[in-house]
Amino acid sequence: MAKQPMLKFVDVARDMPVKRSAQERSHDFDEIYAEYADAKAAEQASRCSQCGVPYCQSHCPLHNNIPDWLQMTAMGRLKEAYELSQATNTFPEICGRICPQDRLCEGNCVIEQSGHGTVTIGAVEKYITDTAWERGWVEEIVPRAERGESVGVIGAGPGGLAAADVLRRAGVQVTVYDRHDRAGGLMTYGIPGFKLEKDVVMRRVEQLERAGVKFVLNCNVGEDISFQAIRGQHDAVLVATGVYKTRDLGGPGAGAAGIVPALDYLTASNRIGFGDEVEEFDNGTLNAKGKKVVVIGGGDTAMDCVRTAIRQGATSVKCLYRRDRANMPGSQREVANAEEEGVKFVWLSNPKGFTGDPVTGVKVQKMRLGEPDATGRQSPEPIEGSDYTEDADLVIKALGFEPEDLPALWGEDALPVTRWGTVLAEFNSGATSLPDVYAAGDIVRGASLVVWAIRDGRDAANAMLKAFDEQGAQVAAE
Numbered sequence: 077m078a079k080q081p082m083l084k085f086v087d088v089a090r091d092m093p094v095k096r097s098a099q100e101r102s103h104d105f106d107e108i109y110a111e112y113a114d115a116k117a118a119e120q121a122s123r124c125s126q127c128g129v130p131y132c133q134s135h136c137p138l139h140n141n142i143p144d145w146l147q148m149t150a151m152g153r154l155k156e157a158y159e160l161s162q163a164t165n166t167f168p169e170i171c172g173r174i175c176p177q178d179r180l181c182e183g184n185c186v187i188e189q190s191g192h193g194t195v196t197i198g199a200v201e202k203y204i205t206d207t208a209w210e211r212g213w214v215e216e217i218v219p220r221a222e223r224g225e226s227v228g229v230i231g232a233g234p235g236g237l238a239a240a241d242v243l244r245r246a247g248v249q250v251t252v253y254d255r256h257d258r259a260g261g262l263m264t265y266g267i268p269g270f271k272l273e274k275d276v277v278m279r280r281v282e283q284l285e286r287a288g289v290k291f292v293l294n295c296n297v298g299e300d301i302s303f304q305a306i307r308g309q310h311d312a313v314l315v316a317t318g319v320y321k322t323r324d325l326g327g328p329g330a331g332a333a334g335i336v337p338a339l340d341y342l343t344a345s346n347r348i349g350f351g352d353e354v355e356e357f358d359n360g361t362l363n364a365k366g367k368k369v370v371v372i373g374g375g376d377t378a379m380d381c382v383r384t385a386i387r388q389g390a391t392s393v394k395c396l397y398r399r400d401r402a403n404m405p406g407s408q409r410e411v412a413n414a415e416e417e418g419v420k421f422v423w424l425s426n427p428k429g430f431t432g433d434p435v436t437g438v439k440v441q442k443m444r445l446g447e448p449d450a451t452g453r454q455s456p457e458p459i460e461g462s463d464y465t466e467d468a469d470l471v472i473k474a475l476g477f478e479p480e481d482l483p484a485l486w487g488e489d490a491l492p493v494t495r496w497g498t499v500l501a502e503f504n505s506g507a508t509s510l511p512d513v514y515a516a517g518d519i520v521r522g523a524s525l526v527v528w529a530i531r532d533g534r535d536a537a538n539a540m541l542k543a544f545d546e547q548g549a550q551v552a553a554e
């Protein structure tokens with residue numbers, strides 16, 4: 077009988093790829109995890125119990141065929157593992173790196189629930205596609221046959237790029253517009269290199285370019301070209317512009333120099349990584365070197381800021397969050413990484429105001445957790461008389477993002493938006509009530525995840541293809 081390659085979770089312990097020591101990694105922007113060696117990937121994949129109803133798969137936004145590609149990896153049939161993996165995911169190596177797996181696939185793995193430690197799904201997914209790139213298995217995108225329809229995609233983030241990929245494979249003429257000088261959206265200018273090295277993103281952009289996707293960069297839709305002009309030039313339009321309006325801080329002194337938005341700070345750091353000249357980095361405005369840094373917020377953006385500040389050589393880095401560790405929105409894995417690298421978390425702390433201009437400190441109000449609100453989450457309440465000042469000469473605001481007012485910016489009142497300002501689009505197709513206008517990613521969901529943007533982009537592209545085919549059939553019948 078053939079040797080059973082799977083179900084090894086009782087004998088084989090969970091083992092992540094080697095993580096570089098905090099001492100070593102906190103001086104550079106390279107990724108912190110090494111790649112699995114072939115044997116280790118096969119061993120870790122073999123831990124999967126091949127569930128009949130795989131909860132990992134149902135909790136993956138792309139419904140990746142996880143048990144099957146784990147089995148192929150365990151059997152050393154890596155090329156087949158790659159074929160399966162890329163069939164449902166446009167950028168598996170990116171998701172393998174940056175999905176919050178503890179909340180998605182791995183958090184729902186049954187062997188995790190039974191106390192054996194989850195299968196390392198993300199690390200195996202990354203390994204499979206990195207290996208495919210290395211061994212030349214990632215093929216060029218070749219359209220099945222050229223089609224006459226053209227689509228304008230506004231926004232070159234994961235939502236827009238995933239849609240461009242599906243459309244171009246089907247032969248559609250695709251033009252992607254973006255206001256930045258490089259494509260990739262937040263994968264390029266938001267997420268730091270220590271989570272996602274930039275050549276991994278650029279390699280995908282170049283693959284799309286070689287396939288004939290046209291990129292019009294440095295093009296702010298609403299300023300450099302109107303939304304109406306884009307609609308006039310294409311048969312359908314995808315709005316995938318993400319969410320960029322920074323939630324602001326109030327309180328006395330909030331306008332002082334030295335208090336900066338998280339995305340400006342992270343973008344500057346990523347640009348330096350690309351070798352760009354960044355004046356605000358060089359003049360110290362967006363550079364933490366030699367500074368006492370306080371980051372305000374408890375989400376993933378805040379985690380990226382504190383860890384960037386450590387790498388830039390800050391003298392101290394503190395993160396203020398108004399709830400406690402158990403109630404923070406950021407990934408616990410990222411908090412642990414930040415702590416290892418020397419970040420101090422000041423839980424249950426709310427900024428009340430700021431001293432100095434340029435800033436010299438944050439006035440902190442201590443909080444406690446009160447009764448649960450309607451959502452079941454405990455609301456933070458101030459503790460009277462507990463104020464103190466936290467020294468700071470760089471304060472980074474990482475309180476989240478909201479959508480820009482697209483109907484106003486684009487002079488298009490008919491673009492339907494929700495009361496939160498996100499674009500109102502149909503679930504599963506991204507279709508809006510404006511004819512031939514679709515939307516995908518954060519601009520529909522609010523600040524979310526790369527994997528959801530990919531899912532939306534793919535769904536919208538498939539809905540467009542269906543609509544083109546239906547329109548074609550109608551014309552033929554007339």
Ligand code: FAD
Nearest residue numbers: 231233234235254255261262297318517518524525526529
């Ligand atoms: P974006 O990636 O935001 O792309 C939108 C693009 O549209 C941008 O390139 C922008 O320049 C362009 N654009 C906007 N308006 C216009 C206009 N008027 N004209 C032309 N172009 C325009 N998610 C994860 O899954 N894992 C993580 O670890 C993670 N870390 C994150 C860290 C940070 C700091 C941030 C801010 C987000 C993080 N996210 C993470 C969230 C993730 O990056 C987003 O959910 C995802 O990028 C959304 O994709 P998108 O395509 O909808 O939009």
Ligand code: SF4
Nearest residue numbers: 136171175180181198
């Ligand atoms: Fe898990 Fe994300 Fe990969 Fe899905 S795409 S299997 S959620 S890492």
Ligand code: SF4
Nearest residue numbers: 124125127132185186
């Ligand atoms: Fe394998 Fe875990 Fe998915 Fe079950 S839930 S199929 S054990 S990865």
